[in-house]
Amino acid sequence: MSADDLRGRFSGLFERDVTLALAxxxxxxxxxxxxxxxxxxxxxxxxxxxxxxxxxxxxxGMLALALNLHWxxxxxxxxxxxxFMGIGVYVTALVSKPPVAQGGAAQVGxxxxxxxVGIVAGVVVAGxxxxxxxxxxxxLRADYLAIVTVAFSEIIRFTMMSRTFQTFTVPDTIDLWLFxxxxxxxxxxxxxxxxLILNYPDPLEALLRTLFLWEPxxxxxxxxxxxLIPNNPKPVIDGLVYGILLFVCVGLFYLLLxxxxxxxxxxxxxxxxxxxxxxxxxxxxxxxxxxxxFVLGSALMGLGGILWYSSRGSxxxxxxxxxxxxxxxIALIIGGAGSNTGSFLGGAIFAGVLYEGPRYxxxxxxxxxxxxxxxxxxxxxxxxxxxxxxxxxxxxxLDSVSQLRLVIMGVVLIWLMHNRPEGLLGHRKExxxxxxxxxxxxxxxxxxxxxxxxxxxx
Amino acid sequence: MSESDDTTDGxxxxxxxxxxxxxxxxxxxxxxxxxxxxADEDGSPDTTASxxxxxxxxxxxxxxxxxxxxxxxxxxxxGGIVAVDxxxxxxxxxTLTGLIGPNGAGKSTTFNLITGMxxxxxxxxxxxxxxxxxxxxxxxxxxxxxxxxxxxxxxxxMTVLENMMLAPKGQVGESLWRSVMPITRxxxxxxxxxxxxxxxxxxxxxxxxHLADEYAGNLSGGQRxxxxxxxxxxxxxxxxxxxxxxxxxxxxxxxxxxxxIHELREQGYTFLIVEHDMDLIMNNCERVIVxxxxxxxxxxxxxxxxxSEEVIEAYLGGEV
Numbered sequence: 001m002s003a004d005d006l007r008g009r010f011s012g013l014f015e016r017d018v019t020l021a022l023a024x025x026x027x028x029x030x031x032x033x034x035x036x037x038x039x040x041x042x043x044x045x046x047x048x049x050x051x052x053x054x055x056x057x058x059x060x061g062m063l064a065l066a067l068n069l070h071w072x073x074x075x076x077x078x079x080x081x082x083x084f085m086g087i088g089v090y091v092t093a094l095v096s097k098p099p100v101a102q103g104g105a106a107q108v109g110x111x112x113x114x115x116x117v118g119i120v121a122g123v124v125v126a127g128x129x130x131x132x133x134x135x136x137x138x139x140l141r142a143d144y145l146a147i148v149t150v151a152f153s154e155i156i157r158f159t160m161m162s163r164t165f166q167t168f169t170v171p172d173t174i175d176l177w178l179f180x181x182x183x184x185x186x187x188x189x190x191x192x193x194x195x196l197i198l199n200y201p202d203p204l205e206a207l208l209r210t211l212f213l214w215e216p217x218x219x220x221x222x223x224x225x226x227x228l229i230p231n232n233p234k235p236v237i238d239g240l241v242y243g244i245l246l247f248v249c250v251g252l253f254y255l256l257l258x259x260x261x262x263x264x265x266x267x268x269x270x271x272x273x274x275x276x277x278x279x280x281x282x283x284x285x286x287x288x289x290x291x292x293x294f295v296l297g298s299a300l301m302g303l304g305g306i307l308w309y310s311s312r313g314s315x316x317x318x319x320x321x322x323x324x325x326x327x328x329x330i331a332l333i334i335g336g337a338g339s340n341t342g343s344f345l346g347g348a349i350f351a352g353v354l355y356e357g358p359r360y361x362x363x364x365x366x367x368x369x370x371x372x373x374x375x376x377x378x379x380x381x382x383x384x385x386x387x388x389x390x391x392x393x394x395x396x397x398l399d400s401v402s403q404l405r406l407v408i409m410g411v412v413l414i415w416l417m418h419n420r421p422e423g424l425l426g427h428r429k430e431x432x433x434x435x436x437x438x439x440x441x442x443x444x445x446x447x448x449x450x451x452x453x454x455x456x457x458x
Numbered sequence: 459m460s461e462s463d464d465t466t467d468g469x470x471x472x473x474x475x476x477x478x479x480x481x482x483x484x485x486x487x488x489x490x491x492x493x494x495x496x497a498d499e500d501g502s503p504d505t506t507a508s509x510x511x512x513x514x515x516x517x518x519x520x521x522x523x524x525x526x527x528x529x530x531x532x533x534x535x536x537g538g539i540v541a542v543d544x545x546x547x548x549x550x551x552x553t554l555t556g557l558i559g560p561n562g563a564g565k566s567t568t569f570n571l572i573t574g575m576x577x578x579x580x581x582x583x584x585x586x587x588x589x590x591x592x593x594x595x596x597x598x599x600x601x602x603x604x605x606x607x608x609x610x611x612x613x614x615x616m617t618v619l620e621n622m623m624l625a626p627k628g629q630v631g632e633s634l635w636r637s638v639m640p641i642t643r644x645x646x647x648x649x650x651x652x653x654x655x656x657x658x659x660x661x662x663x664x665x666x667x668h669l670a671d672e673y674a675g676n677l678s679g680g681q682r683x684x685x686x687x688x689x690x691x692x693x694x695x696x697x698x699x700x701x702x703x704x705x706x707x708x709x710x711x712x713x714x715x716x717x718x719i720h721e722l723r724e725q726g727y728t729f730l731i732v733e734h735d736m737d738l739i740m741n742n743c744e745r746v747i748v749x750x751x752x753x754x755x756x757x758x759x760x761x762x763x764x765x766s767e768e769v770i771e772a773y774l775g776g777e778v
Contacts, residue, residue: 256638259637259638259643260634260637260638263631263637263638263643263646264623264624264629264630264631264632264637264646264650265631265632265633265634265637266637267616267620267623267624268624268632270613270615270616270620271613271616271624273615274612274613274614274615274616275611275612275613277575277595277607277611278607278611278612278613279596279613279624280594280595280596280599281573281575281595281596281599281604281605281607282596282599282604282624282625282689282690282693283596283597283599283600283627283693284596284624284632285594285596285597286596289632292634296634338615427615429617429671429673431617431619431620432616432620432623433619433620433623433650434631434637434643434646434647434650435647435650435651435654437617437619437620437623437654437657437670438670439658439667439670440651440654440655440658
């Protein structure tokens with residue numbers, strides 16, 4: 001199931017973003033449910049599988065949207081996405097982890113502030129680092145920005161791992177401008193190679209408590225336990241609700257970014273992407289626009305990182321290797337740089353088909369054919385080929401599917417570059433304007449020579 | 459770049475001060491129609507162009523005397539090459555001034571120095587009495603000095619309309635927050651609606667309204683030149699610098715472009731045009747500046763230029 005199949009299948013409904021998004025999501029979910037049925041999952045298994053899928057669609061959708069602002073709109077070649085994600089979640093952890101007493105366990109503590117404060121701090125700091133990277137780098141040509149950003153994301157990862165930043169001792173009092181604070185925290189830090197244990201309250205619980213929904217929620221969980229899933233349903237429901245929360249965030253991202261895109265501001269960004277000199281010659285201070293766009297995108301990437309990792313039990317530096325950046329790029333390329341709807345769909349398709357899909361295919365094949373054990377190494381897998389017995393090789397391939405995932409992504413990328421470099425929706429006209437640009441007075445029907453496109457909407 | 463006589467030239471010969479040996483062409487409608495069938499690349503009939511009233515021969519209502527653009531002692535070197543060497547000239551308000559010269563004479567470099575794309579090593583540029591030397595291109599553009607590029611530089615993956623809507627100055631929606639916030643967004647929409655009317659007017663004026671929804675990248679070379687000029691015009695400039703607006707443009711479109719330029723000049727815009735084609739400049743400009751090897755060789759009326767030995771030498775004796 002490739003992006004193009006989907007496009008062909010739903011070409012009739014192509015005009016409406018919502019229809020298209022629902023169709024793509026529906027197809028992916030249906031495929032997963034059917035796969036679940038084939039595996040003989042119970043309700044619990046199905047829900048788990050869906051929650052997992054939703055999580056990845058949500059995070060990749062969000063990150064692809066943020067990257068689309070950089071690359072799709074402004075043409076800023078940022079390959080340091082994961083660096084901003086890392087900053088976001090590490091700052092959140094630092095601010096919101098409960099403090100530990102000095103001389104206590106080897107544990108690294110935090111400042112113990114509410115999680116909301118931590119998230120805001122994470123987003124702001126990610127944005128500030130965006131500014132820091134952009135200030136010198138925006139004077140460079142596009143490809144140099146790429147080098148700067150990828151180097152930046154690696155610097156961030158090595159900083160996380162560094163012993164120097166592993167722990168700090170916090171002084172007993174800190175003088176701020178107007179008042180003095182006495183932080184309860186005694187040791188804070190980045191935790192070094194061991195990472196940080198995220199022992200602040202579960203983000204979902206924190207949110208629900210803030211909204212005074214925690215009691216009803218627990219009531220609902222109890223109800224499910226009595227009726228549907230007798231055995232500890234809370235993690236499953238947590239996962240599903242968190243998935244919904246992520247989708248709400250995707251919606252907010254989309255709203256913010258499509259408003260940004262469909263405005264004079266977005267128009268200047270597009271112009272910078274096409275030809276910065278021209279934008280400049282038309283009186284636009286392109287540096288300012290590039291800075292603003294870069295900072296906004298970086299902050300959103302930070303938020304994406306927070307939403308991805310903060311519900312985990314712990315974070316470690318290896319999670320922030322550049323491969324995440326390239327996953328987000330693949331999602332954006334599939335969806336079509338320059339289109340917000342496309343970016344989200346790219347994220348969804350990437351998550352559903354390329355990121356999680358291979359594992360499901362493997363399970364499906366294994367369930368269907370009752371195959372034996374896979375050979376232990378490549379030699380054993382290939383040797384039987386001499387006697388025309390491909391089964392061990394197939395088994396071996398299936399067994400290595402999570403490693404082969406990267407190969408599959410590479411193949412898909414090459415195929416896309418050859419056959420549809422603009423991605424799913426890349427060349428659609430998402431007019432950069434807050435209003436409909438057709439001739440005022442509506443007499444344009446006669447001279448709409450080029451009305452063959454679909455995407456004139458706002 | 460032939461020195462052919464003007465009767466065969468499709469361009470309008472309008473300006474009376476231009477006195478050369480040929481008689482002014484009194485009508486050009488039949489040439490225009492012949493051209494439109496022969497060489498119109500965009501398929502749009504060009505008949506409207508011939509219906510237009512040809513430009514009035516006298517310089518009606520053009521204020522003279524003031525010089526919005528004053529260039530003094532401009533110099534720029536690239537490595538060992540002196541591209542522009544002590545160039546000084548000024549451009550009178552409401553005129554069409556031509557800047558010509560053989561390849562490598564420094565015309566485009568001069569343009570880039572004036573518009574801030576390059577910084578001069580020495581010299582000053584003053585616009586409307588204010589010094590603009592060394593300002594950023596966008597600052598200069600905002601002072602009312604618009605330019606077009608030698609090779610039409612369209613924003614290819616933006617539609618013609620988006621290209622045009624980009625240009626106007628002082629758009630409130632260029633602030634991210636104003637564009638995103640609910641209340642201020644209404645303001646943005648209001649301003650854009652006003653702006654849109656003007657955009658369509660200009661599209662109609664340049665007769666590219668049928669291309670409004672096309673991607674600029676799909677336009678033909680000539681249409682791009684029109685779009686580029688239309689876009690520059692929407693920045694509401696006092697003066698337009700056109701860098702080879704007729705390069706690669708077919709004769710009928712060239713005629714149209716010229717008509718537009720004359721029409722705009724009568725409305726009070728000032729033009730400085732870089733051009734290779736001697737004839738075109740001679741027949742349309744009140745004043746011609748000839749550059750050669752980075753220097754101003756001659757500055758005067760077309761008649762004076764035509765008689766100048768140095769100019770003939772530069773064009774015929776030097777590289778062409």
